[in-house]
Amino acid sequence: xxxxxxxxxxxxxxxxxxxxxxxxxxxxxxxxxxxxxxxxxxxxxxxxxxxxxxxxxxxxxxxxxxxxxxxxxxxxxxxxxxxxxxxxxxxxxxxxxxxxxxxxxxxxxxxxxxxxxxxxxxxxxxxxxxxxxxxxxxxxxxxxxxxxxxxxxxxxxxxxxxxxxxxxxxxxxxxxxxxxxxxxxxxxxxxxxxxxxxxxxxxxxxxxxxxxxxxxxxxxxxxxxxxxxxxxxxxxxxxxxxxxxxxxxxxxxxxxxxxxxxxxxxxxxxxxxxxxxxxxxxxxxxxxxxxxxxxxxxxxxxxxxxxxxxxxxxxxxxxxxxxxxxxxxxxxxxxxxxxxxxxxxxxxxxxxxxxxxxxxxxxxxxxxxxxxxxxxxxxxxxxxxxxxxxxxxxxxxxxxxxxxxxxxxxxxxxxxxxxxxxxxxxxxxxxxxxxxxxxxxxxxxxxxxxxxxxxxxxxxxxxxxxxxxxxxxxxxxxxxxxxxxxxxxxxxxxxxxxxxxxxxxxxxxxxxxxxxxxxxxxxxxxxxxxxxxxxxxxxxxxxxxxxxxxxxxxxxxxxxxxxxxxxxxxxxxxxxxxxxxxxx
Numbered sequence: 001x002x003x004x005x006x007x008x009x010x011x012x013x014x015x016x017x018x019x020x021x022x023x024x025x026x027x028x029x030x031x032x033x034x035x036x037x038x039x040x041x042x043x044x045x046x047x048x049x050x051x052x053x054x055x056x057x058x059x060x061x062x063x064x065x066x067x068x069x070x071x072x073x074x075x076x077x078x079x080x081x082x083x084x085x086x087x088x089x090x091x092x093x094x095x096x097x098x099x100x101x102x103x104x105x106x107x108x109x110x111x112x113x114x115x116x117x118x119x120x121x122x123x124x125x126x127x128x129x130x131x132x133x134x135x136x137x138x139x140x141x142x143x144x145x146x147x148x149x150x151x152x153x154x155x156x157x158x159x160x161x162x163x164x165x166x167x168x169x170x171x172x173x174x175x176x177x178x179x180x181x182x183x184x185x186x187x188x189x190x191x192x193x194x195x196x197x198x199x200x201x202x203x204x205x206x207x208x209x210x211x212x213x214x215x216x217x218x219x220x221x222x223x224x225x226x227x228x229x230x231x232x233x234x235x236x237x238x239x240x241x242x243x244x245x246x247x248x249x250x251x252x253x254x255x256x257x258x259x260x261x262x263x264x265x266x267x268x269x270x271x272x273x274x275x276x277x278x279x280x281x282x283x284x285x286x287x288x289x290x291x292x293x294x295x296x297x298x299x300x301x302x303x304x305x306x307x308x309x310x311x312x313x314x315x316x317x318x319x320x321x322x323x324x325x326x327x328x329x330x331x332x333x334x335x336x337x338x339x340x341x342x343x344x345x346x347x348x349x350x351x352x353x354x355x356x357x358x359x360x361x362x363x364x365x366x367x368x369x370x371x372x373x374x375x376x377x378x379x380x381x382x383x384x385x386x387x388x389x390x391x392x393x394x395x396x397x398x399x400x401x402x403x404x405x406x407x408x409x410x411x412x413x414x415x416x417x418x419x420x421x422x423x424x425x426x427x428x429x430x431x432x433x434x435x436x437x438x439x440x441x442x443x444x445x446x447x448x449x450x451x452x453x454x455x456x457x458x459x460x461x462x463x464x465x466x467x468x469x470x471x472x473x474x475x476x477x478x479x480x481x482x483x484x485x486x487x488x489x490x491x492x493x494x495x496x497x498x499x500x501x502x503x504x505x506x507x508x509x510x511x512x513x514x515x516x517x518x519x520x521x522x523x524x525x526x527x528x529x530x531x532x533x534x535x536x537x538x539x540x541x542x543x544x545x546x547x548x549x550x551x552x553x554x555x556x557x558x559x560x561x562x563x564x565x566x567x568x569x570x571x572x573x574x575x576x577x578x579x580x581x582x583x584x
Contacts, residue, residue, distance in 0.1 A: 046115040053110060054124045058388035061128075062348070064094040069347045076356055079158045079337030088150040095142045098135035107132060123558055124387040131389075134230050137214050145214060148207040152200050152500040157339050159199065161192040168192065170340045171358060178281045178289070183270055190278030194495045201467075201491025204499055208463040211503070215460075224460040227504035231396065232561065238507060241575065242453055245446060245510070246478070248579040253443045257480055260440065263292040277481050284496060285479055286448035287364075288440040293433035296363035296411060299422045303361040305333060312369045315409070315419045319538050320545025321377040329354040341497070342368050344375035344403075349391040353379045363410055366420070371407030377545075378402050381553040394552075395561035396505070398568075400512025402552065405519055411438045418539040435534060442513065442582050449510035450478045455493060456504055467493065517577035518569040519552075 068090040075083035098104075107129050117125070135142065160167045168176075170193065177189040211223035220226035228235050264279050265272045281289040290296065300308075309332055316323045329352065331338075342357040355372045359365045378399050382391050393399035409415040413431045416422040427434070454474045459467065471493040472483040493499070498506055520533040527536060527544070538544050551568050565573045 044115070046110065046113045047117060050110045050113075050115070050117050050121055050125060053107065054121050054128070054387060057128050058124065060097065061094075062388045064090075064097055066348055068094050069345060073345060073347070073354070073356075075154075076157065076339040076343075077331060077337075079154070079339070081154060084150055084154040084157075088146050091150070092143055092146045095135050095146065096139060098132050099137055099139065099142060100132075101136060104129075104132040104136060120387060120390065120558065124389055127389050127557065130230055130232075133218070134226070137217055141210070141214055141217070144210050145207070148203065148210055149500055152203050152207065153497075155200055155203075156196065156497045156500070158337060159196045161195050163188065163192045169334065171334065171360065174281070174283075175360075177278070177283070181268055183268060183279070186268075186278045187276070190283055193283040194490065194492045197491040197493065197495035198489075200500065201494035204491075204494050205463050205467070207500065208459055212460055212463070222460040224457050224504050228507075231508070233507075242450060242507070242510075245575045245578070246450055248575055249443055249446050249582060252583050253447055254480065256440055256443055260288065264289065267292065275482065276484055278484075284448060285475075285481060286445055288437060288444050291433055291437045291440070294430050294437060296434075296437065298426075299416050299420055300361050300363055300366060305359040305361050305365075308359050308361055308366050308369050311366065311419055312373050315370070315415075316373055316377060316545075318419075318540060318542070320542040321381070321548070323373060323377055323380065325351070326353050326355065326373070326376045326380060331356050332359045334358045342372055344372045344379065346379040349379070349382070349388060350384055351380075367407045367410040370410055371403040374403035374406035375399055378553050381549045382556040383554045383558075386556050386558060390557045392557045394555065394557055394559070394564035394568075396508040397511035397515055397573075398552065398561065398564065400509050401515030401519065402512075402548070404509075404512055405516040408438065408441075408516075411441070412534050414535060414537050418537055438534070439582055439584075442578070444479075446510055446513065446578075446582070447478045449506055449513075451475055452496075452498070452506035453510075454478070456499065456506070459499070460504075467491070511573065514573055514575060514578050515565060515569070517581055518565070518571065518573070520581075521577045522569050 068087065071083070071087035071090040075087045107125060111122070111125055111129060160169060161173060162168070163173075173189055173193050177186060177193070180186045180189060208223070215221070215223040215226040218226060220229070225235055228238060261272050261275055264270075264275060268279055270279060277283070277285060281287075303311075309327060313323055313327050331354070334340075338358070339356055340358060342355070344353070344355045346353045353376050355376055357365070357368060357372060359369060378393055382393075384391060409419075411434060413427050413434050416434075417424050417427050451474050454477075455471060458465070458470050458474070466488075468488050468491065472481075472487070475481045476483065523544075524531060524533045524536060527541070527547075555564065555567075559567075562572065
C-alpha cells in the first residue's frame with residue numbers, strides 16, 4: 001500500500017488512499033529460460049536495460065513515496081486542510097508517475113523479452129508493472145480519485161459527533177457506550193457513532209462510481225475486481241475461501257452468539273429478542289463486549305497510558321525484537337485534529353518506522369499497541385539490501401497476520417502473567433473465560449470481515465442500489481443482527497473509514513488471521529513442544545525474534561505470497577488452522 005501504511009480502524013484497523021495494493025505481493029517467476037537475441041544481435045542487452053530500468057524506478061519511487069509519507073504523517077497528526085491538500089498533491093504525483101504509458105510499455109516489453117533476468121530484478125519489475133497497470137488512467141481521472149478520497153479522509157479525521165450539546169471523539173463515545181446500561185441512551189450513543197456516515201455516504205457513492213470508471217478504463221468489470229486482481233488474488237479462489245470459512249464458522253458462531261446474547265440481555269435487562277446493534281459495545285459488532293465472566297480491563301486497572309507503551313516495548317525487547325527506536329518516533333496520545341484511529345508507517349522502508357495511536361489504559365488499546373508494533377517490527381527487520389520496492393511485507397495479509405498474532409497476546413493468559421504483571425491466581429481462575437473471550441473475538445471478527453467483503457463487492461457492482469437496505473441484509477446474514485428502524489438514508493455503513501481510505505482491503509485482514517493461525521500452530525509445534533499456543537511462555541525467549549526475522553520479516557517481497565506462506569508455515573494458506581482454533 002502507498003507509504004507502507006498498515007492500519008487498524010475501530011478494531012483498530014484503518015488506512016488511507018492506496019497507490020498499488022499489488023505492491024504488497026505480486027507474482028511472477030524469476031525470469032523465463034530463454035536467451036533470445038535482441039534486435040541489434042547483442043545477447044544480454046535486454047538484461048542491462050532491465051537492471052537500469054529497475055534501478056531508476058526504485059530511485060524515483062523512493063523519492064516520491066518519501067514525500068507522500070511525510071505529507072501523510074503531518075496531515076494525520078494535524079487534521080489541517082492545507083496538510084491534506086499537500087498529501088493529496090504528493091499522492092497524485094506518485095500516481096501520475098505510474099501513469100506514464102511509454103514507461104509502462106517499456107516495462108512490459110522487458111518482462112516479455114524472453115531474457116533470463118536475475119530473480120530480484122524480475123521480481124522488482126513485476127511489482128512495478130502492477131503499480132503502473134493500476135494507474136494507466138487520464139490525469140484528470142487520477143486527480144478526481146485522489147481528491148475524492150482525500151476530502152473524505154479529512155472529514156473522518158476531523159469529525160466530532162455532538163450529543164446533548166457536547167462534542168465527543170470516537171474514544172469518548174465508545175467509552176460511554178461500554179459503560180452505559182440504559183437502552184435508550186445506548187441507542188443515542190450508537191447513532192452518534194454512525195452520524196459521520198450520513199455526512200460521507202453520498203460522497204462515497206460518488207467516489208465508488210469514479211473508481212468504477214477507472215477500473216473499466218483498464219479493462220476490469222468493477223473496481224472491486226481490479227483491486228482484488230492487483231493484490232494477486234484470484235477472485236473466484238478468494239470467494240471460495242470465504243465461502244469455506246463461512247460454512248466452517250457458521251455453527252460455532254451461531255452457538256457462541258446465542259450464549260453472548262443471553263449475557264447481554266441479562267446485563268442490560270432487555271429480552272434476547274429485543275437485542276439491537278447498540279446493545280453490543282462495538283458499533284459494527286466487529287469485536288465482542290466484555291464477557292460476563294471476565295472484563296479484560298481488570299488486568300490493566302491502575303495502569304497509565306504510558307504503561308501500555310512500556311509493556312509493549314518491554315515485551316518486544318524480551319523476545320529479540322527491540323523497538324525503542326520506533327517508540328521514540330511514534331505519536332501515541334489523543335489531541336484535537338489528530339487521526340482518531342491507529343496505524344503504522346514505514347517512512348522510508350529503512351530506519352524510520354513509526355506508529356500513530358490514541359492510547360488509553362485498556363485491554364483493547366494494549367491489543368492495538370501490540371498489533372501496530374507487530375507491523376512496525378516487521379517493517380524494521382526487512383532486508384534493507386533488497387531493491388526499494390521489495391522492502392515490504394510479502395503481502396498485506398502477512399503483515400496483518402503478524403500484527404494479529406502479537407495483538408492477541410493481550411488476551412493470552414500466559415502473556416498477562418509474564419508481561420502485564422497480572423495476578424497469577426486470578427489468571428488461572430479466569431483462564432477458561434479468557435480463552436473463550438479470545439474465541440469469541442476470532443469468530444466475531446471473521447463474520448465481520450465476511451460482511452465487509454460481501455458489501456464492498458455489492459457496492460462496486462451497483463453503487464445506485466439501496467445500499468442501506470443491502471447493508472443490513474448482509475449484516476443479518478453473516479452477523480445475525482437485527483435491522484434497526486428508521487435508518488434508511490443514514491448510510492450507517494459509510495461510518496466505516498475503510499470504504500474510503502483502504503478500499504477493497506478488508507479481506508486481507510481475515511486472510512491475515514489465517515496466516516497468523518498457521519504461524520501459531522507452527523510455533524506451538526516447534527517452540528512449545530506441542531503445548532497449545534495460549535500456554536506458551538515467551539518470557540526470556542530471545543530466540544523468537546530471530547526466528548521470525550529469518551522466516552517472515554527479512555525475505556520482504558522477494559517472492560509471491562503463496563510461495564512465501566508455504567515456506568514460512570510449511571503449508572499453503574487455508575482455513576484449517578483457524579477453524580481448529582474456533583471450534584470447540
